[in-house]
Amino acid sequence: xxxxxxxxxxxxxxxxxxxxxxxxxxxxxxxxxxxxxxxxxxxxxxxxxxxxxxxxxxxxxxxxxxxxxxxxxxxxxxxxxxxxxxxxxxxxxxxxxxxxxxxxxxxxxxxxxxxxxxxxxxxxxxxxxxxxxxxxxxxxxxxxxxxxxxxxxxxxxxxxxxxxxxxxxxxxxxxxxxxxxxxxxxxxxxxxxxxxxxxxxxxxxxxxxxxxxxxxxxxxxxxxxxxxxxxxxxxxxxxxxxxxxxxxxxxxxxxxxxxxxxxxxxxxxxxxxxxxxxxxxxxxxxxxxxxxxxxxxxxxxxxxxxxxxxxxxxxxxxxxxxxxxxxxxxxxxxxxxxxxxxxxxxxx
Amino acid sequence: xxxxxxxxxxxxxxxxxxxxxxxxxxxxxxxxxxxxxxxxxxxxxxxxxxxxxxxxxxxxxxxxxxxxxxxxxxxxxxxxxxxxxxxxxxxxxxxxxxxxxxxxxxxxxxxxxxxxxxxxxxxxxxxxxxxxxxxxxxxxxxxxxxxxxxxxxxxxxxxxxxxxxxxxxxxxxxxxxxxxxxxxxxxxxxxxxxxxxxxxxxxxxxxxxxxxxxxxxxxxxxxxxxxxxxxxxxxxxxxxxxxxxxxxxxxxxxxxxxxxxxxxxxxxxxxxxxxxxxxxxxxxxxxxxxxxxxxxxxxxxxxxxxxxxxxxxxxxxxxxxxxxxxxxxxxxxxxxxxxxxxxxxxxx
Numbered sequence: 153x154x155x156x157x158x159x160x161x162x163x164x165x166x167x168x169x170x171x172x173x174x175x176x177x178x179x180x181x182x183x184x185x186x187x188x189x190x191x192x193x194x195x196x197x198x199x200x201x202x203x204x205x206x207x208x209x210x211x212x213x214x215x216x217x218x219x220x221x222x223x224x225x226x227x228x229x230x231x232x233x234x235x236x237x238x239x240x241x242x243x244x245x246x247x248x249x250x251x252x253x254x255x256x257x258x259x260x261x262x263x264x265x266x267x268x269x270x271x272x273x274x275x276x277x278x279x280x281x282x283x284x285x286x287x288x289x290x291x292x293x294x295x296x297x298x299x300x301x302x303x304x305x306x307x308x309x310x311x312x313x314x315x316x317x318x319x320x321x322x323x324x325x326x327x328x329x330x331x332x333x334x335x336x337x338x339x340x341x342x343x344x345x346x347x348x349x350x351x352x353x354x355x356x357x358x359x360x361x362x363x364x365x366x367x368x369x370x371x372x373x374x375x376x377x378x379x380x381x382x383x384x385x386x387x388x389x390x391x392x393x394x395x396x397x398x399x400x401x402x403x404x405x406x407x408x409x410x411x412x413x414x415x416x417x418x419x420x421x422x423x424x425x426x427x428x429x430x431x432x433x434x435x436x437x438x439x440x441x442x443x444x445x446x447x448x449x450x451x452x453x454x455x456x457x458x459x460x461x462x463x464x465x466x467x468x469x470x471x472x473x474x475x476x477x478x479x480x481x482x483x484x485x486x487x488x489x490x491x492x493x494x495x496x497x498x499x500x
Numbered sequence: 501x502x503x504x505x506x507x508x509x510x511x512x513x514x515x516x517x518x519x520x521x522x523x524x525x526x527x528x529x530x531x532x533x534x535x536x537x538x539x540x541x542x543x544x545x546x547x548x549x550x551x552x553x554x555x556x557x558x559x560x561x562x563x564x565x566x567x568x569x570x571x572x573x574x575x576x577x578x579x580x581x582x583x584x585x586x587x588x589x590x591x592x593x594x595x596x597x598x599x600x601x602x603x604x605x606x607x608x609x610x611x612x613x614x615x616x617x618x619x620x621x622x623x624x625x626x627x628x629x630x631x632x633x634x635x636x637x638x639x640x641x642x643x644x645x646x647x648x649x650x651x652x653x654x655x656x657x658x659x660x661x662x663x664x665x666x667x668x669x670x671x672x673x674x675x676x677x678x679x680x681x682x683x684x685x686x687x688x689x690x691x692x693x694x695x696x697x698x699x700x701x702x703x704x705x706x707x708x709x710x711x712x713x714x715x716x717x718x719x720x721x722x723x724x725x726x727x728x729x730x731x732x733x734x735x736x737x738x739x740x741x742x743x744x745x746x747x748x749x750x751x752x753x754x755x756x757x758x759x760x761x762x763x764x765x766x767x768x769x770x771x772x773x774x775x776x777x778x779x780x781x782x783x784x785x786x787x788x789x790x791x792x793x794x795x796x797x798x799x800x801x802x803x804x805x806x807x808x809x810x811x812x813x814x815x816x817x818x819x820x821x822x823x824x825x826x827x828x829x830x831x832x833x834x835x836x837x838x839x840x841x842x843x844x845x846x847x848x
Contacts, residue, residue: 302797375724449650
């Protein structure tokens, strides 16, 4: 069932403000969640609303965070999120990085005492609005696998996203977990009652698990074996340990322990392309090479990161956001609990 | 057969200087090639000497390059390598990045008109000597696969390496191609007369190729399917297109076309950890988490990037560098051709 975007956004803001989230912070959180859904990152969209509600009600989120910069230089900042909502903390950090990069050429901003912030691609994309390059990385909010060769879960899906401006073409936008799949994607399959392909999850004896509801009994697999495991560690060290945020055994599953602060860490690097080439020249070159990549196969066959997400977003902005029956049921339950005026009864 | 390091280094310097390479540039190139071998990156070590000789003799390398900074800010530089030897250009760029990061907190230095520079991990490791974080990326020197879903070879093995200081522990050092394997590794297998595992190379119809001498008939596979393909593109855009270096169809196979300038692009980001945490505090934390990762499995089972390379380097510095019979034969041929005093006849 589809709903107009502004209606869904109002709904989510209403839910969070009933829980005493400040209106501005509720608005930022709703916007970031919706952006994820619009781009097809449904595992980090509205599906997270019930989970955030649980965390807020359990006292696991600080609703009056004092977000401040503990360290700051013209090219960097360490943003202390004071356990506020992750979307709010990370938006603050991304905006700081954009401002600093605009002034200084480039900037790296890290977060500490943050929370799950949703789809990484949303934050690197914030740089695109200013013709800047954005690179985002995070310590994921639950451990899903051991380091390569090990047995104990110490690493999450640690994602990276990279956004690079273009001219007439869709900007390049990579947004990936460094595991073969993510818990968000598995959650979507579980809600849809579908099986996982082999190669996504193995049990501790190395046998495949294909039932998405049993994913927690096994380990996710990193992309490219030891290579992806190493990249995953690097992202965790740079987004977590460098900021004094949780890493390894300290990472709690923020869904399983909703009343505890997660001390999530993220980082974003923002850079001006005109450090290296005039902006128009660079954007023309990006157009040229993105077209060449697209033409390296039959029409429609080549996967260029960001193209699918941007065209899906345009389509959903026109036609409304599609919400799965299971999620819609959960949102309607929230509407009843909080006695909202709009119970999302009438989609199209 | 094993040889003392200083003897091999002298040998390589001698070969290059006979070809009219300036002594200082020959020394830098020899050192970088040896560092690759010492760390077990044999695909980027001495095995490249005969190939560089061919390129130099064919006129594909500028032996009197004027390496200069086309653009420069306190946090960045665009280094024009003027078609000099890649190790020389990239060492220049890495040193510029280290100097700028030391002064400004962080710096991104890109190269244009560079050449194949060997193992990426060598350059990110240069940052470690100054307690800095180093991240290196490059457009590889030959196209080996299409973008995901396509048919035309447009992408190389585009590598990334990430070096992060530690205290008592071995610094974290990731050094990977974003393909399942690399041409260097395949070349080593070919010289050893061994087969490739399935999953490294497929022919255009999707069937596995396992004969390493037939690798050029097929495509290398990216790590993690579309994810690794996207990461590979991102590295190519940031290390190549951003610098005005070759990308896509412009990338020549520097071995197949030894007389043409390659316009290779690389980039290195260097950053001070104390932007975010006091250095000693950060290094202690790195020690703590690296140990915790190592203890996530039975002793010796967990793969932590850099540990194997550093221990192999220590061993080879003690025992001498092992050189395969095929490569030794090629080096001895060069000794005869250039009438060198040391013909590497007597290893141990």
